[in-house]
Amino acid sequence: MAVxxxxxxxxxxxxxxxxxxxxxxxxxxxxxxxxxxxxxxHTGSGKSTLIQHFNALLTPTRGQVLLDGADVNRDKQxxxxxxxxxxxxxQYPEYQLFEETVYKDISFGPANMQLPKDEIDRRVxxxxxxxxxxxxxxxxxxxxxxxxxxxxxxxxxxxxxxxxILVLDEPTAGLDxxxxxxxxxxxxxxxxxxxxxxxxxxxxxxxIARVATRALVMNRSRAxxxxxxxxxxxxxxxxxxxxxxxxxxTRIFLELRQRGVPVQTDVYTAAxxxxxxxxxxxxxxxx
Amino acid sequence: MDTFISLQNVSYTYESEEPSAPAxxxxxxxxVRRGEFLxxxxHNGSGKSTLAKLLNAxxxxxxxxxxxxxxxxxxEEKVYDIRRRVGMVFQNPDNQIVATxxxxxxxxxxxxLGLPPEQIRxxxxxxxxxxxxxxxxxxxxxxxxxGQKQRVAVAGIIAMRTDCIIFDESTAMIDPKGRREVLQTMxxxxxxxxxxxxxITHFMEEAVxxxxxxxxxxxxxxxxxxxHEVFADEALLRRTGLELPAAAALAQGIxxxxxxxxxVLTVEECVDALEQAARKAGVV
Numbered sequence: 100m101a102v103x104x105x106x107x108x109x110x111x112x113x114x115x116x117x118x119x120x121x122x123x124x125x126x127x128x129x130x131x132x133x134x135x136x137x138x139x140x141h142t143g144s145g146k147s148t149l150i151q152h153f154n155a156l157l158t159p160t161r162g163q164v165l166l167d168g169a170d171v172n173r174d175k176q177x178x179x180x181x182x183x184x185x186x187x188x189x190q191y192p193e194y195q196l197f198e199e200t201v202y203k204d205i206s207f208g209p210a211n212m213q214l215p216k217d218e219i220d221r222r223v224x225x226x227x228x229x230x231x232x233x234x235x236x237x238x239x240x241x242x243x244x245x246x247x248x249x250x251x252x253x254x255x256x257x258x259x260x261x262x263x264i265l266v267l268d269e270p271t272a273g274l275d276x277x278x279x280x281x282x283x284x285x286x287x288x289x290x291x292x293x294x295x296x297x298x299x300x301x302x303x304x305x306x307i308a309r310v311a312t313r314a315l316v317m318n319r320s321r322a323x324x325x326x327x328x329x330x331x332x333x334x335x336x337x338x339x340x341x342x343x344x345x346x347x348x349t350r351i352f353l354e355l356r357q358r359g360v361p362v363q364t365d366v367y368t369a370a371x372x373x374x375x376x377x378x379x380x381x382x383x384x385x386x
Numbered sequence: 387m388d389t390f391i392s393l394q395n396v397s398y399t400y401e402s403e404e405p406s407a408p409a410x411x412x413x414x415x416x417x418v419r420r421g422e423f424l425x426x427x428x429h430n431g432s433g434k435s436t437l438a439k440l441l442n443a444x445x446x447x448x449x450x451x452x453x454x455x456x457x458x459x460x461x462e463e464k465v466y467d468i469r470r471r472v473g474m475v476f477q478n479p480d481n482q483i484v485a486t487x488x489x490x491x492x493x494x495x496x497x498x499l500g501l502p503p504e505q506i507r508x509x510x511x512x513x514x515x516x517x518x519x520x521x522x523x524x525x526x527x528x529x530x531x532x533g534q535k536q537r538v539a540v541a542g543i544i545a546m547r548t549d550c551i552i553f554d555e556s557t558a559m560i561d562p563k564g565r566r567e568v569l570q571t572m573x574x575x576x577x578x579x580x581x582x583x584x585x586i587t588h589f590m591e592e593a594v595x596x597x598x599x600x601x602x603x604x605x606x607x608x609x610x611x612x613x614h615e616v617f618a619d620e621a622l623l624r625r626t627g628l629e630l631p632a633a634a635a636l637a638q639g640i641x642x643x644x645x646x647x648x649x650v651l652t653v654e655e656c657v658d659a660l661e662q663a664a665r666k667a668g669v670v
Contacts, residue, residue, distance in 0.1 A: 142531055142561045191559075247430055273477070273558040275429040275588045277627045302561045305632060344562040347591075347632030347653055354657045360664045369632060373639035376660060380645065380667050 100168065101129035102296055103153060103185070103264060107162035110148050114160055122148040126162075126322045128315060130264070130298065135290055137311030137328065138300040139343060145320040146300050147190075150266050153298070154185035183212050186262030190269045192253030196241035201232070201252050204241050208260040226259040227252075230285055247278045251285075258289065265289065266298040271306060279303075283310055304346045308332065308367040316343070333365035348372040390550060390582050391418040391441055391472070395450035398436055410436040412605045413450070418550070423576045423583045425593040425613075428602030429627040437602065438554045438586050442472035470499075473543030475556040479535035488530075488538055489514065489523040495546040513545040514538075516579065517571050533564020537571055544575070550582035551575065558588065569595065590617075590631040594651045601626050618649055 105128040123145045140146045151157040155171045155178040171181040198204035209219045230251040271279040314331040316324035335345040352366045398411040411433045428434040439445040443459035457464040485491035496506045514520040517537040557565040575581040599616045601609040603626040633656035641647045650656045
């Protein structure tokens with residue numbers, strides 16, 4: 100059974116006014132336990148509005164969101180539960196650090212869950228270790244951390260709630276290649292070690308190609324594609340027509356095909372590109 | 387090409403409570419040439435943003451000097467003239483727009499120069515056309531996309547008739563479409579108007595478009611060269627935490643399997659090289 104299911108979700112801003120606009124329209128989506136779903140789309144495509152329904156921060160205008168089969172908007176209690184079971188980490192989360200110490204900031208979520216003190220302590224230390232923040236940083240002010248450390252502290256704050264579904268909105272935005280690798284590795288390791296479901300919203304097609312198991316493409320408030328990462332990037336030309344990016348490897352193989360070179364076009368990483376080209380030349384692809 | 391900005395033995399240390407704070411920049415010597423497109427790469431904390439802020443006197447060197455044309459950035463009386471010649475576009479598109487209508491924002495600089503209204507009008511129109519935002523001149527900035535906001539910020543600088551624009555990670559916070567728009571704008575201003583561009587970036591795809599690339603590492607210049615020279619140096623990339631552009635990585639993998647391919651950097655170069663290799667192998 101899907102851990103999270105979205106049925107016919109529509110969200111209107113300014114409903115029943117002259118300015119009514121649909122941010123999300125008729126979206127159906129099933130998220131299976133343990134998968135890593137990549138969400139792709141322009142700024143303004145509805146991605147952020149969509150994910151804010153997952154933990155009942157927003158209420159649908161139409162349709163519903165089911166967590167383990169139960170409507171998250173059933174009552175106050177179910178909404179509150181959804182906040183803890185679905186951990187949402189916004190874009191540039193480092194701007195939301197506010198406590199006096201890193202420790203207090205990370206403990207904010209678990210404290211809200213009214214957990215016992217020693218359990219909160221365990222979770223803070225586990226989450227900090229997970230994101231690679233040294234114990235010595237916990238008593239510092241979050242504002243004394245470097246940009247990369249702040250980002251990781253903010254993510255640790257969500258992880259410390261130990262949500263079943265971790266939703267990250269652009270966690271690598273603005274980071275350098277090393278910082279990006281570090282965050283992606285951390286997400287992969289988190290999923291492997293906790294068995295959690297992860298939803299990753301990203302502008303970076305290379306990031307999605309590298310870590311996601313399935314992808315959802317949002318365009319003009321609608322879910323226009325869903326499938327395995329391979330299936331989605333195999334429709335690279337449609338993605339380009341929507342003005343979205345595709346991984347560089349995908350672009351290269353689409354262009355080769357257009358020039359009459361008989362290559363496959365469901366390529367989205369450099370390694371797959373190497374194999375596909377070697378196969379074309381009749382060489383054994385590397386193991 | 388003559389030198390437009392010259393950094394001579396420049397070091398910079400941020401003021402800090404800790405007396406032993408390390409220097410953010412150490413003994414940097416670098417020339418920005420008039421009319422070039424210069425990219426600056428380096429991981430977080432390598433000193434590239436400090437370098438950017440030294441170029442138009444937002445920061446002044448702790449040691450050494452920065453000369454813009456004939457003016458020393460440490461000379462307070464010259465700061466105004468320096469900023470008129472060297473403009474800067476920052477990272478966050480929401481932090482640099484002051485007016486509630488696009489054209490008012492672009493007019494802000496020229497108005498402060500005390501120009502007659504007619505001249506201001508001309509400059510604003512011209513500047514908005516050069517960044518392809520003329521159709522949005524009456525729009526409210528908060529309704530624009532990130533890429534559009536950054537282009538309005540660029541227009542505000544162009545309206546000052548600047549010779550040089552520094553982009554300090556100006557594409558880091560905007561989506562791929564906006565990033566393409568800003569990059570195209572940079573290239574057009576450089577090519578058609580001869581504006582010197584200094585582009586501080588994490589994106590290798592932006593760096594491969596440049597005439598020259600500077601790699602910063604640990605507060606010092608680790609390398610300067612054409613994109614081909616810099617990206618062909620594997621040891622340098624590893625040492626400084628940079629990655630190969632995806633097209634180059636793909637070609638490298640194929641080369642490693644024993645297929646001779648030239649060194650390529652961009653998607654276009656890679657397609658050309660693979661097409662040739664396929665034709666040579668007789669599979670097309």
